[in-house]
Amino acid sequence: MAPHFDNRFLRQLPVDTQTAALPRQVYGAACSRVAATPVHAPRLLAWSSAMAEVLGLERPSSDDDPWVQALAGNRLLPGMYSYAMCYGGHQFGNWAGQLGDGRALGLGEWVAPDGQYWEMQLKGAGMTPYSRGADGRAVLRSSLREYLCSEAMHALGVPTTRALSLIATGEEVMRDMFYDGHPEAEPGAIVCRAAPSFLRFGSFELPASRGDTGLLQALIEYTVRTHDPAFASADAIDIAGWYREVCARTARLMVAWMRVGFVHGVMNTDNMSIHGLTIDYGPYGWLEPYDLDFTPNTTDAQGRRYAFGRQPGIAQWNLAALGQALTHAGVAVDVLQQSLNHYGEVFHAEYGRVFADKLGLHSLTHDDPLLLDLFRCMARHETDYCLSFRLLAELPLAQAPEGEALQHYLDVMAPAFYTTQAQQGESRDAWQAWFKDYRARVEQDAGDAVARQARMQAVNPLYVPRNYLAHQAIEAMSAGDAEPLARLQQVLSKPYEAQPGCEAYAQRRPDWARDKAGCSALSCSS
Numbered sequence: 001m002a003p004h005f006d007n008r009f010l011r012q013l014p015v016d017t018q019t020a021a022l023p024r025q026v027y028g029a030a031c032s033r034v035a036a037t038p039v040h041a042p043r044l045l046a047w048s049s050a051m052a053e054v055l056g057l058e059r060p061s062s063d064d065d066p067w068v069q070a071l072a073g074n075r076l077l078p079g080m081y082s083y084a085m086c087y088g089g090h091q092f093g094n095w096a097g098q099l100g101d102g103r104a105l106g107l108g109e110w111v112a113p114d115g116q117y118w119e120m121q122l123k124g125a126g127m128t129p130y131s132r133g134a135d136g137r138a139v140l141r142s143s144l145r146e147y148l149c150s151e152a153m154h155a156l157g158v159p160t161t162r163a164l165s166l167i168a169t170g171e172e173v174m175r176d177m178f179y180d181g182h183p184e185a186e187p188g189a190i191v192c193r194a195a196p197s198f199l200r201f202g203s204f205e206l207p208a209s210r211g212d213t214g215l216l217q218a219l220i221e222y223t224v225r226t227h228d229p230a231f232a233s234a235d236a237i238d239i240a241g242w243y244r245e246v247c248a249r250t251a252r253l254m255v256a257w258m259r260v261g262f263v264h265g266v267m268n269t270d271n272m273s274i275h276g277l278t279i280d281y282g283p284y285g286w287l288e289p290y291d292l293d294f295t296p297n298t299t300d301a302q303g304r305r306y307a308f309g310r311q312p313g314i315a316q317w318n319l320a321a322l323g324q325a326l327t328h329a330g331v332a333v334d335v336l337q338q339s340l341n342h343y344g345e346v347f348h349a350e351y352g353r354v355f356a357d358k359l360g361l362h363s364l365t366h367d368d369p370l371l372l373d374l375f376r377c378m379a380r381h382e383t384d385y386c387l388s389f390r391l392l393a394e395l396p397l398a399q400a401p402e403g404e405a406l407q408h409y410l411d412v413m414a415p416a417f418y419t420t421q422a423q424q425g426e427s428r429d430a431w432q433a434w435f436k437d438y439r440a441r442v443e444q445d446a447g448d449a450v451a452r453q454a455r456m457q458a459v460n461p462l463y464v465p466r467n468y469l470a471h472q473a474i475e476a477m478s479a480g481d482a483e484p485l486a487r488l489q490q491v492l493s494k495p496y497e498a499q500p501g502c503e504a505y506a507q508r509r510p511d512w513a514r515d516k517a518g519c520s521a522l523s524c525s526s
Contacts, residue, residue: 001115003056005079005108009119009197012222014215016086021127021136025098028215030203031083036073036105037126037136039188041170044068045477046144046485048151050493051162051194056113071192072167073105073125080107084128085198088206089270090321092305098206099270100130103138106198119197120164124190137173141474141518143189144485146281148473150193152465152492153278158256159249160278161195177523187478195277199223201322202270208325216329223274239331244339247319249276251346254312259354260461261287261385263308265297266524269318283522286466288509289382289418290375296467298523316343357459358389359438360452362445370434370441377434380427382418384508386464391416393456397439398449406432418508461495462506467520468513469505 009030016032018024026032047059060068069075076082084101091099105128107120123146124138143166150163169188176183199219207215224242225232231242253276257264264271265283273279285296292309300306306314323336348366355371356364364371378388391413396405410423410431421427442452469488476484491505498506513519 001111001113003113004111005077005081006111006117007079007081007108008117008226009106009109009222010081010083012226013218015083016129018129021129021131023132024129026086026100026129027210028212029086030215030219031085031106032100032129033081033083034105034128035082036122038074039072039169039171039190041168042068042072042074042190043168043170044071044165045168045189045482046147046166046489048147048162048164048489050151050154051164054112054114054116054162055110055118055164055194057164068165068167070107071122071165072169072190073122076107082107082125084130085203086130086206087200087202087270088209089200089202089268090205090318091268091270092300092303093317095209096268096270097209098130099202101128101198102131102134103128103136104198107192110194117196118162118194120192120194121198122190122192124169124188135173137169137171137188138190139173139175139186140168140189140478141186142282143191144474144477145284145470146193147191148470148485148489148492149281149284149465150278151489152495153262155493156256156260156461156464156495158260158262158278159253159276161193161198161273164192164194166191177517195273195279196227196275197223198279199227199274200270200279201272201274201318201325202268203274204322205269205325208328211328213328216325220326220329227275239326239329240335240339243323243326243331243336244342246274246276246322247339247343248346250315250319251312251343252276252350253278254315254347255350255354257311258308258351259358259459260464261308263287263294263296263306264311265295265300265306265522267306267311267314267318269321272315272318272322282524285521286464287385288466290378290385290388292379296521298521301521312347316340319343354459357455359441360393360445360447360456361441362447370437373434373437377427377430380430381422383422384416384418386461387416387506387508388413389460390457390462392438393453393460395435395438397442406435409435416508458496462498463491463495463502465492466509467518467522468509468516471513471516471518474518 013030016026016029021034070077083106086100104123105125109117109119127136147163147166153160167190171188172185173188174183224237231238263285271280283297293307295304295307351366352364473485491502
């Protein structure tokens with residue numbers, strides 16, 4: 001099959017009749033047709049060969065290539081249509097009304113050589129009716145972070161939107177990074193991302209909030225028949241069954257985030273995909289010192305609503321908001337509640353399975369004392385989350401867990417400790433007690449040691465896109481050096497394989513990055 005555009009979303013759903021990018025409330029439409037704002041001097045900074053292969057595209061040979069111009073918003077290729085999606089959402093627990101794509105523009109649905117549809121979208125391509133007075137642009141730092149993390153998450157095996165390209169606009173954008181009244185000019189950029197669709201929980205919430213049951217029904221009909229046809233018959237849609245599947249997908253996504261230590265930072269309902277994908281990479285972060293209350297979002301620093309440990313509960317809250325919207329389509333509340341209950345069932349079962357693999361065990365429950373005691377040890381002093389699990393696979397558990405052997409276990413784990421206190425006093429005693437329990441549990445499983453280590457290494461990444469690594473790539477790219485980003489992306493493409501010469505990418509966060517802007521926490525500014 002020759003790759004081409006086929007825009008089902010635009011054909012099958014109502015489109016706003018106005019085409020101006022003026023901020024306004026849009027009623028009765030799933031999206032607005034609006035043109036991108038051309039940029040002065042587009043330049044291709046980065047290209048995901050992995051995503052391009054899926055799409056059946058070759059890397060453009062020059063910045064004058066039609067694809068570079070299209071991915072910068074300067075032109076439309078045959079079959080492309082530029083549009084911004086209309087949706088609402090709950091932000092930090094409060095209904096925010098209409099939101100929509102304020103700086104994102106869809107290009108249409110690209111049909112890849114294997115027949116799979118990918119909606120392609122430019123982030124930072126200019127004003128839309130949903131920009132709410134903003135400029136619709138994005139800066140290099142946020143665009144690079146989304147480009148890098150999207151592809152890294154895919155390599156980690158976490159459901160995610162993908163990224164194809166990162167393009168410099170040749171223009172500067174004014175941003176107040178810390179919201180302190182000191183805006184500065186930053187280089188602009190556009191990232192092209194792709195997903196089966198960019199439909200969110202908020203896509204259904206907005207028409208429901210307005211009493212627009214016609215649009216709500218049309219969205220549900222389109223979504224289920226197009227993306228989940230197993231829940232559609234010739235004359236009916238099983239909304240409750242589809243909602244149950246969305247709940248299950250979201251549960252599996254939350255476990256995947258917890259597995260690798262990812263913190264989204266802004267889990268509003270407009271940032272939740274109905275496909276169970278990680279979407280909208282803003283002030284995200286990685287759990288480095290183990291802390292359930294960690295949030296990378298400075299906007300959330302007080303309430304910590306979206307902290308690492310609260311993500312599973314927030315996902316369920318968001319699903320309840322989606323379920324409430326679906327009641328406006330005539331589905332009984334008790335029926336939807338049964339589907340929502342499925343979220344907890346899937347989450348706990350998947351969590352136990354995944355963390356059993358992380359510890360190299362055959363079975364585990366989400367509240368297993370062995371796992372909870374491990375987390376207590378990690379929390380006692382600053383202990384790196386990803387490195388701790390990775391290093392556990394290297395413990396020589398065949399040795400007797402007494403005397404020098406216990407101290408050797410601590411020595412193996414030393415690269416994960418941010419302070420030496422973890423190897424002293426009560427903390428040392430707690431760790432050694434846990435090592436004894438862990439070894440006994442492994443012996444009880446009676447599994448092959450080599451197979452156990454392989455299973456652990458397959459789910460515990462050695463390389464993750466830590467904020468300080470992304471910050472280094474941003475600084476280099478801002479100075480005109482694209483090599484650090486290319487090298488980092490290459491390393492992150494194989495996160496579970498030890499790569500010779502890449503030890504620097506597998507270290508805990510350095511002290512200089514502890515409080516450095518962009519390395520420890522970020523704002524929603526982009």
